[in-house]
Every structure is written in structure tokens, then in C-alpha cells.
Amino acid sequence: VKTIGVLTSGGDAPGMNAAIRAVVRTAISKGMKVKGIMRGYAGLLQEEIVDMSSTDVSNIIFRGGTILYTARCMEFVTPEGQQQGAEICRKHGIDGIVVIGGDGSFRGAGKLASLGVNTIGVPGTIDLDIACTDYTIGFDTAVNTAMEAIDKVRDTSTSHERCSIIEVMGRNAGYIALWCGIANGAEDILLPERYDGNEQALIDRIIENRKRGKKHNIIINAEGIGHSTSMARRIEAATGIETRATILGHMQRGGTPTCKDRVYASIMGARAAELLCEGKSNRLVAYKHGEFVDFDIQEALQMKKDISEEQFEIAKMLAR
Ligand code: ADP
16 A cells, blocks of 8 residues: 655645645545655654544644644755655655645655655645746635735724735735735735835825825735835825834734635645556646646746736726
């Protein structure tokens, strides 16, 4: 009987549990055994490896976070660490691994594959910053959480006729900022991919908006740009309009996953276990042009993607 391992690595994302559940139950239904590897590659090197049965993944589909925990592990970036990881897999009879995580985690997965451990990656990150896929586990929940929080800030911002800068997550990618910008009808969206640092132009737009009678001025700022608090201070000084910064932070990484995140994570987790069952290795499960597909890990890591210019233009047009 083949045995597969499953781990979550890098930043956590709501829906990872649904993916773990799908990996475990699909593998078991195909006659394989499953081991859970705790704390990503760190737990692999520490041999924190547990047997997983179908009931071990009961009552988790609706929970945020990851029951396997997650960690970053510098040791695994070294060839010695990777070699040791592959040996530990062999020692525990693990001949295939599903890695749920982001680009960094997939680099590690590619290394394990080259050392003879069959590996399949599943994209799990709220940032949506994985080039080969139009969907990543957790993005939908994160944008919905951020959107609801921004609605609340907007209410009080309007009442007090303030300017609000709301900083959302996304690391160097602006997807959460762009989606919230459109969904929340923000007056301005600052994206790492597009922002030229021209704060005077931003200030001019705020003054112009106020003249046109806008009560509030919502600016969605992406984590990749940051500095929301100091920006708020400068805007207030330049415009005379009371300006507050709200940094949403880690609330965006937690919470009960949306329907979409549960369903897509389940499909991707099942697909990953099926690929291992078919003897495939070094593949990433992805969602592209409306279909679930898979790509070679190295080819996927070479791909580039950018935020949609069309969506950005529409967001700007609708904010006027
Ligand atoms: P994410 O997977 O969300 O992009 P990280 O970039 O932190 O998160 O990567 C998660 C883990 O993957 C790292 O802590 C490390 O153990 C492993 N990893 C990252 N880059 C590499 C690499 N180039 N080679 C091997 N392992 C890597």
C-alpha cells in the first residue's frame, strides 16, 4: 500500500483544512495510507509525523487556520535540509507528499521531487500571488473579511466626514486591495504593481473629491506599499481633513472559510491525492480559465502574472 504525507507550509489561509480533509479522504478511498506532517518542513525535519484516519479530519471543513499548523523553516532551504527531508520520508514509508502553501513552499516541493519523493503542490495563500493559477485557497475568505471590515470603517468615516486609509494584506501583490477597492467603492486604491509614490496627486484628488461634496474618502492601501499611519498624517496636514489609518492585519488570515474556498479547496485537495495515486510527481494543482488543471512545478514557478489593467481602470472610473 502506498503511503502519502500532507503538510501545510508558509502563511496560513482559510480553506486549508478543507484541502487537508479532501487529501486524507480521497487517499483513503483509493486504498492509500495518509500521514499528517505537522508544522510544514520544520515538522518534517523534526519527524513530527502522525497517522491520519478519515475521522481525524471530521469537523474541520468549516474551520479557519490549519489543523496541521504551519511554519517557516530556513533549514529546508539548504541542500542538506532537503536531503534529510527526503530521507525522513523514506524512513516513514512516505512515497508521496501533498504540499499546501505558496511559491516558497513549492520551491521546497520541487526539491523533494528531484530527490525521489513524489510531490504535488496545492496553492494556499490569501495573497493570490501564484502565477499559474487564477484561484488560491483563502483569497475569497480574506477579501470578504476585509470587505466587511472596510464597510464598517466607511460608516464612521462618513459620519465624521473623514478621510480613511485602510491597509489590507497581500504582501507584494495588490489583489486584495484591488478587489476591496472595487467591492467597497473606494475613492483610491494604492497597488504595489502600479503606485508611483506620487502622494501630491493623491492629496489633490482628496481635495477635489471634497469640493465635489464627497463626505468620506476611502483609500485602500496595499501591504506592499505600507506606511499607512505616516501617510495619514501627511494627508491630514496637507488637506486639513481629519485622516485616520486602519491596518486590518491578521484578521484577514482567519475566520470560517467561504463556500467557494471550501469547495475549491476540496476539489484541489482531491485532485492532488488522485495525481499521487496515478504516480505523478512535481506537479501543481491550479485553476485556470475556469478549469482545474495541473502544471510542472518548475514551469509554474517561471510564470508571471499581473493584476488586471481592465479591472484597475474600471475601479478608477467608478470611484469618480
Ligand atoms: P509561501 O510558501 O507562503 O510562499 P515561504 O516563502 O515562507 O511561504 O516558504 C515556506 C517554506 O518553504 C520556507 O520556510 C522554507 O522552508 C521553504 N522554502 C522556501 N523557499 C525555498 C527554496 N528555495 N528551497 C527550498 N525550500 C524553500
